[in-house]
Amino acid sequence: MRSDGSAWSARRWLRSAGFAWAGVRHAYGTQANFRIECWAALGALGLCVWLRAPLAPVALACALVLSLELLNTALEAVVDLASPQRHPLAKIAKDAAAGAVLLGSAGAVLVGLSVLLPPLLARLGTG
Template sequence: MRSDGSALNLRRWWRSAGFAWAGIRHAYRSQANFRIEVWAGVLALVVAALLRAPLAPVALACALVLGLELVNTALEAVVDLASPELHPLAKVAKDAAAGAVLIASAGALVVGLVVLLPPLWAWVGGWG
């Protein structure tokens, strides 16, 4: 289907959003790490809401991890398509993409600790 050239075409946007959701559904169904990261993010957001901690940094950290996991999934699929046999450069590409997810996950953990530990500590301290 050819584009009509308008970035503001609602039908075009809706169609693109459908493709994006298909990619997210595929990653959720096929990637165990993505499922773990989705539910860890949901848990972090629920805890932040219950503790009345700032949601924005937690949500952004979760979005970064999930977005990079989707990019990692896409890159792995393209590398597997382009290089079905083992190749050192294919390994480099896959490892680097996985490394990006690892770094984002470590950063998200730090954000979670910085944002959630103080109100959690205050809440637990209020028991005594």
């Protein structure tokens, strides 16, 4: 579809958002790790609310992990399309994308621990 030339078009935005949501639904329906990360994010955000801890750093860390997982899913699909047979470069691309998710997840765990652990320990009476 060609652009209508306007910088802002609600119709174009809604159409694009629909495509994006289809990608999220596909990942949730086909990628076990994405489902796990979605539920972990929901749990972490719920803890923020319960503990009255700062929401922004945890929400940003969750969004980063979920975004990286979506990019990993997209890259895997493109690599599979371009190289249906096993190829060393295809493996490198897939492994590097998975590594990005791993590093993002490790960072998110550190953010979660630094933001949530002190108020959790205080609430439990051990901090």
